[in-house]
Amino acid sequence: MTLSQLLSPLADCELHGQGVPEISGVTCDSRGVAPGSLFFALRGTSFDGHNYVAAAVEAGAAAVVLEDPSFAPATIPWVRVPDGRAAMAAISAEFYGNPTAGLPLVGITGTNGKTTTTYLLEGILTAAGLPPAVLGTISYRFGDTSIEASHTTPESTELQAAFRTLDNAGARAFVMEVSSHALEQKRVDGCHFDVGVFTNLTRDHLDYHKTMESYLDSKLRLFRELLRTAPVKPQRRAAVNMDDEYGARVAAAAVCPVITYGVDFAGDVRAANVTSSVSGISGTLVTPAGEIPFESRLLGKFNLSNILAAAAAGIALDLPLEAIKTGIEQHATVPGRMERVDNSHGVTLLVDYAHTGDALENVLSTLQELKTGRIITVFGCGGDRDPGKRPIMGSIAARMSDIAIVTSDNPRTEDPFAILDQVRAGIVPLRLCEFSPDQIDAGGVEKGFTMLENRREAIRLAVRLARPGDIVLLAGKGHEDYQIIGRTKHHFDDREEARQAFAELLP
Incomplete structure (x- = not known):
């Protein structure tokens, strides 16, 4: 051109x-x-x-x-x-020929739940005959075409190139995670959205946004600017989680019709007759298009919220209820989101990306409802990121676990032991006993916490401690297959480390 x-x-x-x-x-x-x-x-x-x-x-x-x-x-x-x-x-x-102008595009923004919601919506759109390309934290993908995700939402030059590549590969819709950074930096301003989804807003990225109000303002750009009616997309809609304390403000700011949803809030899309167990969630979806029963293998109230988010987006796109049901029921797991690591020791080991206080509390609340033994949590906080959430996460992990093992996440250029000290500051007021790793390893500890900077050794300690019926949660890194120490990225995968730790146990 x-x-x-x-x-x-x-x-x-x-x-x-x-x-x-x-x-x-x-x-x-x-x-x-x-x-x-x-x-x-x-x-x-x-x-x-x-x-x-x-x-x-x-x-x-x-x-x-x-x-x-x-x-x-x-x-x-x-x-x-x-x-x-x-x-x-x-x-x-x-x-790149405005690739999002001619195909449906759903943008999902929020602190937590974006990735799981994209996977659910991928299944729903596929069931409706609109197989979508998905652009998210893990990858940008469609069929056999996969582009490594450099950021949750890349620069607009890369983003539009990815849309064109995925369109050429045969995608009939697009689903994307939209980060606050991308909205603030106008990376998605060339995108033609049909639906914007708001999942929630909790403390995160304050190293960049500084305040929650600034963080919220970045999210609101999707709803008050990028969903304006335009000739290319004349029927735009928003789907908003009204359980969240910021949901009403997002709905009020939206410049298009809003479909509300919530687990506790009686929104346009909600669930009735819900039952939850270690096998998953079942109930009845209640929507403006009618009601339909559903079953899901996902666990917990926060995943029910993700299911409702995906269903609300499906309703916003006027997709059939049967396609929504099928997409939800065929979905099994998301890499690094409550992902099980199988073993022969009777231990439930889960790897989850929870790296905010709210996400960690949601996961641990679910595990408390499902547990038959102890909960052993391994977690850390990333370096060069908001230090204010470190004591918050420490308090949540120690309070809601039987044994908390505080370790490194991605320390980056910070002193990892200084990060551990900031996490400890949130645990001390709970008056829990702090043990050395050796004391914990010797057995007999039923409640308390320890500090073990080496994440590999922390995972091995948790696996050695676990008894049949216990739940081990490895939180913070999820799908990531690396650890950043200094400015160097080293290969490290919690799932691989857990499998190796189980392999090292005596039969």
Whole structure:
């Protein structure tokens, strides 16, 4: 496409320089510039892309989009825009042919539940004859096509390229997790949403957003800006969890019709006659389109909320109730979300991504309802992230487990022992006994906690302690197959470590 064609969606831009260059690619990374590329100079928190304009020109860029004209190149055309990120989103969508304009797109945002809800909705859409591509924390995938997820929601240049690839692979709908960072940084502004889903809002990412109000404002962009009625998508809708304390504010901010849902709230979509056990959840879905019984192998109240979120999105898309039922019932598990690690020792070992206080409390509440023995929890808190949640998570884990083993998550550039001390600060007021790892390992401890920085050894300790009937929860990393120490990513998978730990036990 020519540069002038790509600029057509922009309402406010200034084109300078001679010629109408053909554009062969779009990027905001000067290292990714190839001859014919359009380079976007963006201001970031750590780097300013304007400083890389010269490098982009040297690499063969055909044109540059920037905010500060003092960095304008002298030898190639350049475009001045008031908002580089908004311009990049619009131009990237145009470059890749607006792949979300012609297919249904559901965006799911919230602190917890996004990934499980995408998997459920994937099953529902498939049952309805609209097999979707899913873009989320774990991967961007459709059929045999899989693109590794660099972020929950990537930069708009990567995102629109992924949409085009997945569309070409045969996807008939899109389901995506929409992070607060992506909304704040306008990575999804070129997307044409049909439905926006709000799952919940609890403390997370305050290292970036600073306050819960700022965090909420980022989420609200999806509902008050990106779901506005437009000719390309004239019947947009929102699905909002009214059990959450912020649900009413999200519903009030939405610029489109809202479908409410809730486990406790009597919303448009709800569940009746619910029973829950170690085998899963069953009940009756009550919706504006009618009622239908369902069974699910997922566990816990928080997963019932995820089921209702997916069902509400299905109703928002006018999908048949039978397809909603089928999608829910065929869904078995999500990688790293209450994922079982099978063993021959009579122990229920679960790996879960819970890395916020709310998520950890939800998981442990479910396990308390289902337990027949003790709950042994292994967890840690990531470095270079919000330190305020560390004592909160420590208190929850120690209070709701029989034995809590505090260990490292991804310490990154922080001192892992300093992180452990901050977690301990939340446990001390509970007046629980702290034991050394050796004391715990010797047996006889039924209630208390210990600190063991090495995550591999912490997992092995938990497995050695577990008796038939006990539940072991490995929380925080879930599907991740790495551990970041310093700035280096090392291979590490809780599921692999647990299997190895069981293999080391005496028969």
